[in-house]
Amino acid sequence: MGVLVGLGLAGSALARPVAIGGLMQPSSLDSRLIAGQEMMAAWTLPRLGVAVRNDPADLRLQLGQRELRYAPATGWRALGFALGVPLPLPQLQGGSLYVPLEALRLLGVGVLADTPGLLDFAAPTSVPVATLPPSAPPSAPARPAQSVPAPSAPVRPVPVQPAPGQPAPGQPAPAVPTQQAPTQTPPTQPPPTQPAPPPAPVEIRPVSPPAPAAPPSPMQTGIPLPVPQLSTRALAHLDTVRVSRTLYRTVEVQRVVLEFNDIAPYSVSRQSAGLSILMPGVTSQPQTQTLPSGDSLDIQTTPTGSALNLTTSGGRSTVFTLDEPYRIVVDTVTYTDDRVPPPVNPDAIPEGVTYQQRGALHVLSFDPARFRPRVISAPLGRASDVGELVRSVGGVAGVNGGYFDPASNLPVDLVELSGQMTSGSLEKRGTVGFTAQGEPLFGYPRPRYVLSGAFGSVTVNSVRARPDAALLTAFVGDGRTSVGAGNLTTVLVAPGAAVIERAQSGELVPGAGVLAFTFDPVRFPALPRLAGLPLSVSLNWQASDAPWASAVEALGAGPLLVQGGRVVLDPVREGFNTAAGIWRATRQVAFGILSGQSAIFFLEHGTPETFAAALAGIGVRDAVRLDSGSSATAYLSGGYGGMGGYLNTVWSRPVPNAIVFVPRSADAQKAQPQKSSK
Structure with missing residues (x-):
């Protein structure tokens, strides 16, 4: 550069x-x-x-x-x-x-x-x-000089020596009619590519009654008239320093405010344990203090102005300015206890997001013109913090997804990603889905893969990598998980294709996004088993309560709490054991629609019944509960010091999937065709 x-x-x-x-x-x-x-x-x-x-x-x-x-x-x-x-x-x-x-x-x-x-x-x-160079145009009004304390090590202007016959500064002068002070010969101008150094302020005193005759000129006496030397001009003075400290849960926010009498230039230099702010042309009074947080603040004068040194014990510092009066503000955010998640900062909510709290119920709602909800999954068999899943796709917020097996981190109900069912449905519990435009769907779908060809059609029994000789199983490849076994046959079909890409017996690893179907050829003799033969794959939703055929993403969870503005909680229909821990009073989370906007709902403590009643009470149109208890997590980007914030006050366990709100602008950029490098 x-x-x-x-x-x-x-x-x-x-x-x-x-x-x-x-x-x-x-x-x-x-x-x-x-x-x-x-x-x-x-x-x-x-x-x-x-x-x-x-x-x-x-x-x-x-x-x-x-x-x-x-x-x-x-x-x-x-x-x-x-x-x-x-x-x-x-x-x-x-x-x-x-x-x-x-x-x-x-x-x-x-x-x-x-x-x-x-x-x-x-x-x-x-x-x-005063913010412009000292040689202001004649039309600019003059501004009184600021009276500021002198720095401890300033560069002082050399006093102007009186010419012969003139009184010394501070002494009374003979009365003469007010006249303009003689113009001093300017110093030699620097090259045109360098800005002229500012001259030292010269005090011009009006004098009254007659003055003695003018002294001989330098041309007459041969004695040069003294010329004032230049000095660094003070642009502003640091008037006050204020410090405050606030704790939000286990996040400490320390604010240092430097207030000036004028606009002050500055530059920031960051170190491993704090920062320095250099303020050229700024005067100040030196000071050193230990702040309530234990950090130290040191203000010094320098040959060119002033400097602030802030030594911190960690944390993130942000520097910005405020006007009327002009202030430089340093906010230092320190995470004091990583055993507790940082809270949401209600004063720094992303544009297009609304946060409200009604007792123990917290609501994050999202402008549909700015954000769309998406189902995001960690790699198969892995789990991630919800905040990590949000950041992985450039989202602004997220909530944990459906139920899963903690031992394997595998979902136990429906997961659909990009039109592919990566985890089979229990076919009985409340489900939330999304169209390609991000429109939510709520209901009880029963999706199944169906294979079609010259042989007719057959429904796939299960979606999983583990083979079973008695079943026709499907699996969406991730490039690292093997399928198939022994004498079983596996055929591979690429996304959108209608022919077999590859077929073989024994174990193999399908590529990412490739559909693999494993079966016993003795039990399913009609299924084609050679590459190049036609084979069509479709997803049959078998549902009448919503246009599920348009869903490209979905999560099965439950129970369905609210539908059409009414509580529809039915644990018997969805197969929930109300005597088990899954129905206990604990942290509850849900995804739903409030005032026409998709929203995340977080209840600090309660049963599904109290949760459903609270949602219907604030006017929620539709809502389905997601995994609760130790998995319940609601995350929002931003927060204090940019570390993000959580509605839950205790850490939640990592989860295999989440519903994430992604800016539509980011989606549009990803959808644009990439230019060829050729």
Whole structure:
């Protein structure tokens, strides 16, 4: 990418020095070329009149009635106007968040000049003069100098020495009519590719009654007039430091707020045990303190400004800014006890997700225009935390799926993925399914694989890898699990095909997604047993209570709690033993529909009866219970410090499958055809 120099990236025509209203800015405001895109640091944008929330998890840029927002889960969004074209992603570099230049153009930031050697923005009237270089245009109103404490090791300006015949500073001057101070000869200008160093502030005193005759000029006396030396100009002063600490379950949130009298430039450097914030041109009073969390905070002055060092005992720190007054905020989130899951943060819910709590009942509902529910499974015979299953597909939330055998991690009821039944149905319990568009289905389907050909048709008895000479078994290959045995025959059919791809006796490992059918040729003599022979496979749902033929994903669980807004709990119909632990009062989870939106429901403690009554009481239209007790888990991304949050207050066991809410934008991207590399 090149080497960073004072005016952007060496050799890059896109990384350029920046001017505002024709006035060159410090090199810290230069644009940068990152990931092939020209970008600017978010902390510099208030100088252009853009209000900024400098948070990588929730970036916000606003100018007038236009606003751009970015979050990792949703991408860029425009408020007050149409986005129109996709924007490059923001980038973190050196602890600072950078945004693409195209975002500023979409907001309507004024550009005076856009040339290979310079990017000149119009100076916004809302930006204080003190945020611009000291040589402001004559039309800009003057601003009183700020009175700030001197740093412990400042670079002080050399006092202006009086010319012969003039009173020393602080001494009364003879009364003369008010006149303009003589113009000092400016220092030699640096090369045009470097921004001019700011001059030291020079105090101009109005004087009254007549002054003695003007002294001889340097040309007459040969004595050069003293010229003030330059110093680092203070852009802002650190006025106050505030610290707060809050515990949420076992998550500690520590906030350090630095409040300034003006916009303060900064850069962040992260270490293994904390971070440093460098603030060039900022004055401060040195201080060191131990925070209530046990972390240490140290503020020092430097030759170029000030620096904050925050030493933490772990955790994640996020740095962002707030306005009116200008503040730099450092939020440090520490997970103090990993034996307890972190909680959901109700103040950081992803856009399009609604969270509400009604007593012991918690509800997460999802905008159907933004998210669709999907069934996601761990590899066969394995189990995963629900949060891991959500992250594996870029989802925002999830809930555990149906029942399974803890010893083998194999489901004990229906699982359908991408139109293939990977686990057979018990054919009696409440089931939830999803169409290709993500529309939920609720009911009691009885799906079976059916093989058809010249021989007629035959229904598959079981879905499993383990062979049985007395049965016709089906299995969806995963590329690592073997099927078949001894004298049994196995035929393989590729997804969507209507002919046998391969046939053989004994054990074999079908490829991922390939359907394998194992049988005893003596018991099923009519079934074809040679590659290339026609064989059609279909999934017969044998149900009349919902359009299950359109289902591409499904989970069997139960009981069905609510249907059509009424409690329909029927343990006898679904074959549940109400005297067993599966019916006990414990944590309960369900998937259902509330106010037209798919939703996750979590009850802290209760029986299926109390759960069903609570759901019907809040207006739930349909709902089916999923696995409960020690498996009950409801996860939402985001949380404190980006670690995600759980509605359950104790850890749940890993599960083989889950219902996950995935952004529709991510689904659309996956569905797009890939460009050929040829």
